[in-house]
Amino acid sequence: MSTPHTPPPNPARRRFLTRTAAAGALALGGSGLSCATTGAAQAAWDERLRPVKANPKVNQLAPDQPIRLALIGSGGMGGGHLDALLSYRERGEEKLELVAVAEVCQPRLDTGVEKCRKRQPGVEVQGYRDYRELLARGDLHGVVVASPEHWHAKHSVEAMQAGLDVYCEKPLTRHLIDALWMQRQARAGAQILQVGTQYMMKTDHNKAKELIRAGAIGQPTWSQTSYCRNSKNGEWLYGIDKNVAPGAMLDWEAWCGPEGVDEWDTEVYHRWRRYKKWSTGIIGDLLVHQMTPLLYAMDLGAPTRVVASGGHLVDKAMENHDQVNLLLEFSDEQGNQVHQMSIAGSTCNDRGFDTIIRGHEADLLLGNESKLVLKPQSPFVDDVDPQEFPCETGDWQDALRKDWLACIRSRRPNRSQIDLGVAHMVAVELATRSIWERSAFTYDPRTQAVRAV
Numbered sequence: 001m002s003t004p005h006t007p008p009p010n011p012a013r014r015r016f017l018t019r020t021a022a023a024g025a026l027a028l029g030g031s032g033l034s035c036a037t038t039g040a041a042q043a044a045w046d047e048r049l050r051p052v053k054a055n056p057k058v059n060q061l062a063p064d065q066p067i068r069l070a071l072i073g074s075g076g077m078g079g080g081h082l083d084a085l086l087s088y089r090e091r092g093e094e095k096l097e098l099v100a101v102a103e104v105c106q107p108r109l110d111t112g113v114e115k116c117r118k119r120q121p122g123v124e125v126q127g128y129r130d131y132r133e134l135l136a137r138g139d140l141h142g143v144v145v146a147s148p149e150h151w152h153a154k155h156s157v158e159a160m161q162a163g164l165d166v167y168c169e170k171p172l173t174r175h176l177i178d179a180l181w182m183q184r185q186a187r188a189g190a191q192i193l194q195v196g197t198q199y200m201m202k203t204d205h206n207k208a209k210e211l212i213r214a215g216a217i218g219q220p221t222w223s224q225t226s227y228c229r230n231s232k233n234g235e236w237l238y239g240i241d242k243n244v245a246p247g248a249m250l251d252w253e254a255w256c257g258p259e260g261v262d263e264w265d266t267e268v269y270h271r272w273r274r275y276k277k278w279s280t281g282i283i284g285d286l287l288v289h290q291m292t293p294l295l296y297a298m299d300l301g302a303p304t305r306v307v308a309s310g311g312h313l314v315d316k317a318m319e320n321h322d323q324v325n326l327l328l329e330f331s332d333e334q335g336n337q338v339h340q341m342s343i344a345g346s347t348c349n350d351r352g353f354d355t356i357i358r359g360h361e362a363d364l365l366l367g368n369e370s371k372l373v374l375k376p377q378s379p380f381v382d383d384v385d386p387q388e389f390p391c392e393t394g395d396w397q398d399a400l401r402k403d404w405l406a407c408i409r410s411r412r413p414n415r416s417q418i419d420l421g422v423a424h425m426v427a428v429e430l431a432t433r434s435i436w437e438r439s440a441f442t443y444d445p446r447t448q449a450v451r452a453v
Contacts, residue, residue, distance in 0.1 A: 052181075054188040057163030059141045061409050070100035070143045070164075072131050072155050074112030076238065077169055078103075078146030082112055084401060085144075086119045094405050097123050100140065102131035104251040105244060129251060131155060135162045142192075142408055145169060148272055149279060150259050153178030156193065157185045165192040167404045171284035171428055172421035174259075179425035180448060186418045194404040194414045195421035197292040198396040201403065204372040205293040207389050208357060208364050212298060216374060216384070217359025219338075220298050226344040226352030227286040234315040235322065235347035236273040236285075240266055274318045280432045281320030282345035283308075288424045290355065291328075291343055292416070295423050297357065300339060302423040303328040305453070306430035307440040314348040322348045326431045369393045 061067065069085060071078055082101075088094040098116050103109035106129070113127035128134045135143075135158055142165040145155045153173045156166045172195055173179045186193045199205070212220055229235075246252035246264050253261050255269065259277060262268070272278040273285055295301075306328050310321030328341040344353055354367040361380040365373040372391055376384035400416060407414040430441040430450065439452040 052157070052185040052188045053161045055161055055163045056190055058190045058411065059165060059408055061141065063409075064095065067094070067096040067405060067408055068139060068141050069096055069098050070102070070134050070137075070140050071098065071112065072102045072134065072143060072145050072159075073147035073151075073169075074101050074103045074108045075105070075146070078144070079108075079112065081144045081146055081167075081401070082115060084398060086116070088402070088405075090119065094402070096405065098125070099123060100126050100128065100134045100137065102128040102134040104129060104254045106249050107241065107244065130254070132158070135159055135164070140164055142166065142404070148255075149284065150174040151257055153182050154258055156182055160185050160189050160191040160193065163189075163191065165194075165404070165408050167194045167196060167401065168421075169196040170421075171280070171288045172418075172425050174279070174284075176422075176425050176429035176450070178258075179422045183418050183422050192404070192407050192411075192414050193418050194400065194407070195292075195416045195418065196397075196400065197288055197416050197421070197424070198400040199289050199293045200296065200416040200420070201394075201396045201399040202293060202391070204366050204389075204391040205297045207372050207391065208297040208366060209299070211364065211374065212357070212359075216362060217357070217364060218361030218380075220357055220359050222340050222342070222358045223294050223298065223356065224342045224353045224358075225290040225294060225355040226346075227282070227290050228344065228346040228350050228352035229286075230346070230348060230350040234274075234318055236271050236318075238270050240270045242266070244269070274320055276319050276432075276436065279320060280428050281318075282322075282324050282347060283326070283431050284428045287324075287326070287343055287345045288428065291341070291427060292420050292424045294341065294355070294357065296420055298339065300330045300341075300423075302426035302443055302445055303341070303430065304331040304335075304445070305329040305440060305442045306427060306434055308431040308434040310435040321435065322346065324431070324435065326427070328427055328431075 071082055074082060082098065085096060085098055089096050097120060101109060101112040101116065103112060109127045109129065113125055116125040143159045145152055145159065145166060145168045147155055149171055152168050156168045159166050172182065182193070211217065244250050245266070252264055256262055268275055268278065273281060279285065306326065308324060308326040310324040312318065312321060313323050315322040324345045326343040328343065329337055330339040332338050346352070354365065356366065357364040360377070362374055362376045362384045365375060370391055370393055372389040374387040376386060403415045426443050430443060434441050437452065442451050442453050
């Protein structure tokens with residue numbers, strides 16, 4: 001299940017690049033666009049380059065009016081969101097109705113619809129194999145997008161174009177070009193787009209941002225973080241339902257969707273995070289959780305240069321890597337380097353880095369859930385006082401969902417916004433390509449061009 005790299009020149013490719021440059025969008029090449037050369041896949045890529053459709057609709061709900069929600073993708077993550085949303089309703093924490101589920105796998109669709117009906121007596125719930133029928137209803141306020149990441153952009157953009165607020169699972173997308181499409185759509189309309197990076201709800205990063213802006217640590221020079229875990233047999237080895245196969249049980253063509261139809265493979269369908277065409281593995285699935293709050297705390301924007309390495313050290317059957325190391329560099333508007341970030345990810349060893357923002361004058365230690373520690377650097381011990389700041393603890397995914405629901409009602413800005421999602425996707429795209437293509441990559445935020453260096 002490999003993704004080809006740079007394809008040979010062809011007229012469709014040249015037309016694609018010409019349109020993209022004329023629109024001031026991207027100059028991306030290589031693996032990021034290589035699946036978009038012919039047939040249905042080419043049409044799907046062309047669709048992403050169409051102008052966005054601004055929808056001025058704003059959900060204005062009365063205090064006692066239920067938020068009418070839908071779910072696209074009722075598998076593992078989607079099932080978790082469904083259970084959580086229904087529990088808010090059952091505990092009286094939020095007035096909502098989960099009235100529609102879209103899913104290409106019939107057993108998963110049936111399970112999701114049945115659960116919604118059973119736990120919401122008197123609420124009419126509909127199931128759809130085609131998500132477009134769900135979006136066309138006209139009676140929804142918001143939708144949770146929990147489909148595989150290669151579908152995130154199309155589902156989210158079309159939902160916003162239908163006037164719906166969106167909670168989109170992380171990573172924001174599979175490809176950077178899709179993230180930029182989502183960003184254009186979010187900026188064009190009045191909809192709220194919550195990116196599912198739940199650690200954005202942690203209070204230590206908010207305090208860190210305040211301290212950094214106040215100059216408490218001097219120039220932030222270097223930060224580090226990680227997401228490491230371990231399993232005996234390998235990662236993302238979800239159970240395989242042998243009864244699920246293309247046909248009545250599964251619309252395989254629709255599942256493949258924007259990436260183009262591949263030959264049926266039950267391993268790919270059930271365990272797609274292990275395959276590089278469908279996922280960036282550790283980088284997109286795990287590391288975005290840790291890097292996004294750091295990007296927020298330091299107000300860094302997107303990295304401008306990334307180099308990464310990856311290995312198959314234990315799980316040699318998985319196409320994606322079980323160990324990765326990333327170095328991200330950030331620059332100011334004049335192109336001067338201002339910060340470096342080191343990130344480690346593993347699914348074969350669970351001992352990671354402490355999360356630290358290192359400054360010229362002091363460091364911020366963010367690894368303790370209950371407190372943030374400011375510790376002076378040795379030359380500045382007479383100038384900077386060590387301090388500890390208590391921080392809240394909690395279920396951050398739960399908090400992020402509730403933040404989205406509160407924003408649907410109040411229309412205030414949500415916590416995990418699209419610009420941070422795009423910034424983490426720049427890191428994901430450049431790091432992934434760096435590993436597979438064995439080169440460093442740069443990103444120019446002015447032109448949105450990605451280049452190997």
